[in-house]
Amino acid sequence: MKGKKQYEAAAIEAEEEAGAVGSTGKKAIGYYFYDKRRASGQVQLCRVSVYLLTAVRELDNWPEKNQRDSRWVSTEIAAEMVQEPGLAELIRNIGSIHHPSIEAAAQG
Numbered sequence: 001m002k003g004k005k006q007y008e009a010a011a012i013e014a015e016e017e018a019g020a021v022g023s024t025g026k027k028a029i030g031y032y033f034y035d036k037r038r039a040s041g042q043v044q045l046c047r048v049s050v051y052l053l054t055a056v057r058e059l060d061n062w063p064e065k066n067q068r069d070s071r072w073v074s075t076e077i078a079a080e081m082v083q084e085p086g087l088a089e090l091i092r093n094i095g096s097i098h099h100p101s102i103e104a105a106a107q108g
Contacts, residue, residue, distance in 0.1 A: 010051035018070050019062035022055040029097050032086025050090050052097075 001009040007024045014020045028049040036046045073081070079091040 006049050007051050010049075011053060014053045014055075015059070016063045017068060019059035019065060020053060020055045021057045021059060022053045024051040024053050027051075029094070030090045032084050032090060034084045034086075048087075050087070052094070 001012065004012065005026070006028070007026050011022065011024045014022070014024075028051055031047055031049045033045055033047055035043045037043050075091050075094050079088040082088050082091065
């Protein structure tokens, strides 16, 4: 997103794609790669930075609600649901990550 820092864009994407509202840490917890197919048919390798979102509420309606299947699941199930192996690994390891967003949420 032009004009936004990566962590700000991550929070906006979470709201638009999942209806999750909250704040992200300024530092990514990691990244993964995936092949993005362009309209031309060309495949481009993309690197995605992953930010934790401390969700404080869930919207009843959001821009991409009709395009998504949204539900709360454990990290184990979430890791099984995603297609990208690198993202699945990050999800599996969330509990072992020492990150300001996690520590602030734990402190309440």
